[in-house]
Each structure stands twice: as C-alpha cells, then as structure tokens.
Amino acid sequence: MSTETLSDLKELQATRHSVAVIGGGPAGLMAAEHLAGKGHAVTVYDAMPTVGRKFLLAGKSGLNITHSEDYARFVTRYGAANGWIRPILDRMTPDAIRAWAADLGTETFVGSSGRVFPKAMKASPLLRAWLRRLEALDVTILTRHRWMGFDGDALRFDTPDGDLRVSAEATLLALGGASWPKLGSDAAWVPVLQGQGIEITPLRAANCGFDCEFSEAFNARFSGEPVKSVKATSAAGTTQGEFVISKGGVEGSLIYAHSAALRDGLDADGHAELLMDLTPGRTVERLTADLARQDRKASFSTRLKKAANLDGVKIALLREVYPAVNQRDASGLASLIKALPLPVKRPRPIAEAISTAGGIALDAIDDRFMLRNRPGTFVAGEMLDWEAPTGGYLLTACFATGLAAAEGIDGWLKDKCN
Numbered sequence: 208m209s210t211e212t213l214s215d216l217k218e219l220q221a222t223r224h225s226v227a228v229i230g231g232g233p234a235g236l237m238a239a240e241h242l243a244g245k246g247h248a249v250t251v252y253d254a255m256p257t258v259g260r261k262f263l264l265a266g267k268s269g270l271n272i273t274h275s276e277d278y279a280r281f282v283t284r285y286g287a288a289n290g291w292i293r294p295i296l297d298r299m300t301p302d303a304i305r306a307w308a309a310d311l312g313t314e315t316f317v318g319s320s321g322r323v324f325p326k327a328m329k330a331s332p333l334l335r336a337w338l339r340r341l342e343a344l345d346v347t348i349l350t351r352h353r354w355m356g357f358d359g360d361a362l363r364f365d366t367p368d369g370d371l372r373v374s375a376e377a378t379l380l381a382l383g384g385a386s387w388p389k390l391g392s393d394a395a396w397v398p399v400l401q402g403q404g405i406e407i408t409p410l411r412a413a414n415c416g417f418d419c420e421f422s423e424a425f426n427a428r429f430s431g432e433p434v435k436s437v438k439a440t441s442a443a444g445t446t447q448g449e450f451v452i453s454k455g456g457v458e459g460s461l462i463y464a465h466s467a468a469l470r471d472g473l474d475a476d477g478h479a480e481l482l483m484d485l486t487p488g489r490t491v492e493r494l495t496a497d498l499a500r501q502d503r504k505a506s507f508s509t510r511l512k513k514a515a516n517l518d519g520v521k522i523a524l525l526r527e528v529y530p531a532v533n534q535r536d537a538s539g540l541a542s543l544i545k546a547l548p549l550p551v552k553r554p555r556p557i558a559e560a561i562s563t564a565g566g567i568a569l570d571a572i573d574d575r576f577m578l579r580n581r582p583g584t585f586v587a588g589e590m591l592d593w594e595a596p597t598g599g600y601l602l603t604a605c606f607a608t609g610l611a612a613a614e615g616i617d618g619w620l621k622d623k624c625n
Contacts, residue, residue: 231258234588234609235381288593384563416458575615
C-alpha cells in the first residue's frame with residue numbers, strides 16, 4: 208500500500224462515524240445517501256418489511272416527483288413554513304431533483320399541469336435504482352426494526368429476534384407523519400418525543416377529503432362520481448380542476464388544494480365552505496341569457512343541460528346544496544351555478560389523508576435540524592411542522608429536509624472531532 212493510499216485510509220477512518228437513520232422513506236433515504244457519500248457508516252432502520260412503501264403507493268398512478276412552476280412561486284406553497292423552508296429548498300430545488308433522478312437513470316417530463324413525472328410513470332424503477340446506489344455506498348438497511356424510543360443514549364428497537372439496543376454517534380429520525388399508518392407512518396414517535404420534553408404541534412389531516420351533509424339518496428346515486436371542470440374558491444385562492452363525490456363527502460385534487468383553508472376554517476369557527484363555479488368557461492351574464500331562453504315547459508334538468516351543459520352529478524349537487532334551486536329565476540340560478548357554496552362538516556380521518564400538518568415545532572430544533580433537548584438526534588421530513596399541497600411540493604420538501612438534516616449531521620460530527 209502506498210504512503211498516499213495509507214494516508215487517505217487513515218483520514219477516512221478518522222472521519223467515518225456511525226449514523227442511524229430511522230425511517231426508510233424519501234427523507235431518510237436521501238439523508239442516508241448524502242451521509243454515506245461523506246464516508247459515514249450509515250444504517251437505515253425501518254419498521255416495515257420493505258422501505259419506501261408510501262413512496263411506492265404515491266407512484267401507483269404516476270409518481271409526481273416535483274413541480275415545474277416558476278421557482279419564486281414554488282417556494283410560496285408551504286404556508287406558515289415559507290420563511291424557514293425556503294433556504295432548505297434552495298439546497299435541493301426542483302431542477303436538482305430532476306437531475307438527481309436522471310443520474311439514477313430515471314428521465315422525467317413535465318405534464319400539462321406543470322407536475323413532473325418519471326417517463327416510466329412509476330416509482331418502483333426509481334426506488335430500485337436508488338437502493339442499488341445505497342448498496343454501492345455500503346448503506347445497511349434493516350427492515351422489521353421498529354423504533355421504540357431511547358434507553359439512555361442508546362436506541363431501542365423491536366425486531367423479529369427480540370429487543371435490540373443500538374448505539375450510534377448520530378441519529379436521524381425520519382418517521383413521517385400520521386397518514387396511511389398501515390404503510391408505516393403511524394405517529395408512534397409523538398409520545399416518545401413528548402416524553403423527552405420536545406414541543407410538538409398536534410398532527411392534523413392535510414390534503415384530505417371532507418364529510419358533507421349529503422342525503423342518503425344522493426350518496427347512493429353519486430358516490431364515486433367525478434365532478435369535472437370546476438373552479439373552486441376559498442381562503443387558499445381559486446383553482447380549477449375536478450373532484451369526486453365520496454361516500455358522504457368530497458375528495459380529490461381540487462378539494463386537496465383547499466383542504467388547509469377548509470380545515471383551518473372549521474377549527475376557527477366551526478364553519479367552512481367552498482365556493483364552486485360549475486361552468487368556469489362562461490360568464491354569469493352569458494349563463495343568465497342562455498337560461499332565460501329555455502322553454503319553461505321543459506324539465507328543470509333539461510333546461511340546465513341545454514343552457515349550462517351541466518351533467519347529472521352537477522345538477523344533483525345543485526339540488527342537494529340548495530333544494531329550492533328550481534324556483535330561482537334565470538339570474539338567481541346563474542349566480543348559484545357560478546358560486547355554489549358547498550359547506551363541509553369535518554375533515555376525513557387523518558389515517559386517510561395524503562399528508563399531515565403539525566409536527567415537531569421549529570423552536571425544538573436548531574439550524575442543523577438537531578433536537579435541542581437531545582444533542583446528536585436530528586429530524587427530517589413530515590415529522591417537522593410544515594405542510595404543502597399535492598403537486599410535487601410534499602416530496603420535494605421531504606427530499607430537501609432529508610438533505611439538510613444530513614448536512615447538519617455531517618457538520619456536527621466534524622465539529623465534535625475538532
């Protein structure tokens with residue numbers, strides 16, 4: 208062995224530290240990749256039989272990996288977290304994510320909505336390539352290892368072989384929120400960290416559906432029906448898209464875009480509604496004129512179909528929300544079609560939500576994403592108190608916070624050795 212090679216080996220050994228990453232989702236795997244690339248000995252622990260299970264579920268109908276909109280607009284999508292999360296996103300922008308995916312052999316494209324997808328429209332090829340890279344970096348992945356908390360400075364795991372105690376020089380917690388618990392994100396970490404005196408904002412459903420007070424007849428006839436080409440307005444702004452009549456309520460991408468505003472409205476005063484424009488391509492004046500021309504002898508449904516091009520589910524929704532709608536004149540009917548107030552009763556359970564709001568309070572971590580109450584323990588991903596709409600924003604922030612926490616761990620370990 209040459210003197211130069213021996214020197215390099217000694218330097219690597221001096222800087223190689225053991226890091227435990229708990230949680231094999233996007234944030235945890237991104238952190239593991241970065242830390243292993245820095246020469247650290249990384250072990251990923253996951254409670255499930257395989258890692259990335261929610262990542263794979265998200266990719267079943269086409270993995271929405273990020274979004275292509277103007278970056279100045281992109282970074283405003285994180286609500287109350289906009290201020291602190293911007294520098295984190297700057298470290299891993301949507302363009303950087305696309306470049307990272309391409310380096311793993313996954314080419315991406317921009318869809319008509321501006322969302323970015325793998326050309327294969329699946330998550331599995333990307334995850335397989337990612338795991339091969341982690342294997343090449345000597346990352347160890349241990350599944351069916353459920354984190355149970357701390358035992359002094361050690362980490363406690365429940366494994367198929369019994370209880371396990373693990374000591375690591377640094378730990379990253381990337382355990383997700385509380386949505387889709389059957390895939391691993393069950394928020395079991397909340398009481399553990401609260402027991403350590405760590406402030407946690409209560410977890411709430413985000414990007415979720417809502418219950419409505421629909422009649423049994425409406426539910427029986429239209430549950431599962433899509434409502435297409437609708438413009439919706441709430442405190443979150445105005446967006447256009449479609450949603451689905453679920454059993455007893457509403458769900459779908461258009462609803463998710465407004466879910467934070469609706470949820471917060473319900474929390475504030477017990478009332479929230481979504482204003483829906485059922486004919487976004489027509490002005491109220493044009494619609495009024497078209498309705499006024501209809502033969503009053505024709506049925507109400509026929510007049511609406513001919514004048515407003517409304518299908519059965521939209522007509523039924525009008526009747527459901529406003530039973531006396533057929534008594535309105537052309538002007539009043541047009542106004543209701545253009546601004547139908549749909550009251551929502553409550554969010555669907557958090558286990559059904561796409562993501563969660565709330566989590567570890569920003570004041571509980573330092574600028575390296577380390578818990579102030581537990582030096583050497585870092586956090587990333589949905590465990591932190593932030594939320595974002597669907598459209599690639601969630602996954603981007605999970606990647607970015609995973610990278611930021613990994614950088615924090617690497618810097619902290621280096622400082623310890625100096």
